Amino acid sequence: MKDDAYIRVLFELVEIAFITHSPLPRWKYATQLMLEKGKGPAIENLRIIQLLEADMNWLLRSLWGRRLNHHAQAEGIYSEDQYAAPGKLCWSAILNKVIYFDLLRQMRHCGALMDNDATAAFDRVLPALCVVTCRQLGMPKTAQRFFFTLLRQMEYTVTTAHGTSSATYFATANPKVPGQGVIQGGGASQPNFNSQQHPVLKSVEANCMPAVFSHASRLRKRVKRWLGGFSDDMGLFLNELGLSSDYSDSSVPIAQRVRDALQSNVSRYEAYFNAAGGSLNIKKCFYYLVSFAWTGTQ
Numbered sequence: 001m002k003d004d005a006y007i008r009v010l011f012e013l014v015e016i017a018f019i020t021h022s023p024l025p026r027w028k029y030a031t032q033l034m035l036e037k038g039k040g041p042a043i044e045n046l047r048i049i050q051l052l053e054a055d056m057n058w059l060l061r062s063l064w065g066r067r068l069n070h071h072a073q074a075e076g077i078y079s080e081d082q083y084a085a086p087g088k089l090c091w092s093a094i095l096n097k098v099i100y101f102d103l104l105r106q107m108r109h110c111g112a113l114m115d116n117d118a119t120a121a122f123d124r125v126l127p128a129l130c131v132v133t134c135r136q137l138g139m140p141k142t143a144q145r146f147f148f149t150l151l152r153q154m155e156y157t158v159t160t161a162h163g164t165s166s167a168t169y170f171a172t173a174n175p176k177v178p179g180q181g182v183i184q185g186g187g188a189s190q191p192n193f194n195s196q197q198h199p200v201l202k203s204v205e206a207n208c209m210p211a212v213f214s215h216a217s218r219l220r221k222r223v224k225r226w227l228g229g230f231s232d233d234m235g236l237f238l239n240e241l242g243l244s245s246d247y248s249d250s251s252v253p254i255a256q257r258v259r260d261a262l263q264s265n266v267s268r269y270e271a272y273f274n275a276a277g278g279s280l281n282i283k284k285c286f287y288y289l290v291s292f293a294w295t296g297t298q
Contacts, residue, residue, distance in 0.1 A: 061187025111239030121232035
């Protein structure tokens with residue numbers, strides 16, 4: 001009975017907070033921790049996460065992490081290329097790349113893959129943009145306005161081995177450098193990042209060249225794939241069958257044409273990604289080019 005009463009009171013508080021777009025005062029405080037990535041304790045190798053109030057994080061995980069995520073996946077709104085979605089696993093993106101290269105080998109097609117890594121992906125998410133993109137996925141207006149208000153009022157402390165800081169800071173303290181991000185470690189972080197990436201992926205599919213594969217029987221339609229990745233680690237696919245007419249000059253080696261076309265795709269992807277607030281970590285972006293030389297006997 002006590003548990004039932006507590007849950008009822010909690011839901012009433014949440015409902016009032018949503019209707020008025022007014023988070024509880026204690027929900028506005030977060031503690032920042034720094035974790036090692038396995039590359040040593042140097043400051044540039046630490047990952048910063050935020051610890052939130054347990055009931056608020058449960059709320060974020062329930063509404064964004066579960067309901068919104070599953071709704072977008074069930075309605076087919078999420079791109080097939082995004083593997084940070086319900087029913088998919090992180091290694092599914094890796095398996096997708098393995099199958100892609102195996103198909104290139106079997107078909108003896110020239111192809112390329114560009115692995116892109118984002119810099120501080122969750123910290124560069126634009127909260128105002130997420131109000132629009134999450135509503136596009138089906139999130140009610142009141143919920144998204146509540147989350148936006150919460151982000152703009154968050155107050156942070158820093159915890160290290162020496163203790164917790166007595167001073168705090170706000171993401172909006174400097175109007176010339178507005179704070180961004182969706183609270184890395186929070187239950188709504190990944191869904192908001194996915195929603196912001198949704199128009200980016202759709203723009204790539206509409207304006208970039210894909211990797212195209214045909215079934216040997218020719219009875220099935222061609223399969224096209226533009227991207228594939230998990231969260232902020234996104235790969236761009238391209239092979240010779242997907243080249244546009246701008247790269248049809250047979251006097252130019254096919255490997256060079258594929259490489260030039262991949263450069264065009266990457267430039268477009270980076271422009272779309274930057275427009276959504278993101279930035280690529282160039283040092284961790286790599287491309288792989290597969291080409292076959294015919295000797296006349298093999």
